[in-house]
Amino acid sequence: MELAQKLDSYGKPAWIALTVLGFMAWWPLGLAILAFSIGSGRMGCRSRQTDFAHWQEQGRDAVRNAFDGRWGRGGQWGRGFRPSGNRAFDEYREETLRRLEDEEREFKDFLERLRQAKDKSEFDQFMADRRNRPATPPQPPAENTGN
Secondary structure, eight states: OHHHHHHHHHOHHHHHHHHHHHHHHOHHHHHHHHHHHHHTTTTSOSOSOOSHHHHHHHHHHHHHHHHTTOBOGGGOBOOSOOOOSOHHHHHHHHHHHHHHHHHHHHHHHHHHHHHHHHHHHHHHHHHHHHHHSOOOOOOOOOOOOOO
């Protein structure tokens, strides 16, 4: 088991390399190493839970982690960044993110105005085409003269 502890200290790449070398030396040895590494959980192929609840739990954790630390000092909405320890950098980061958010808002407003202008021009074109088409009188129903 000393070998397993040594390989664990190197992580998954060491187990993968050992498995490949085992297959190169003698395929049953490689298969045995692969089965051991998967069965012991060293390759991370087996999860503690395999049902849908596991995925729900992961999603819930992701949402929880996404909103951790978002409320900064004084109830201000932060961006989830922890202070770096360098105040100048933190101020620069906040200013840059604020500027990017402003640019994003301006761009979305521009796109909305562009869509409205396009919709209006298409509608105006439709109405102009409708006004300019010749009015055709309705055709009388065809009479049945089969007598």
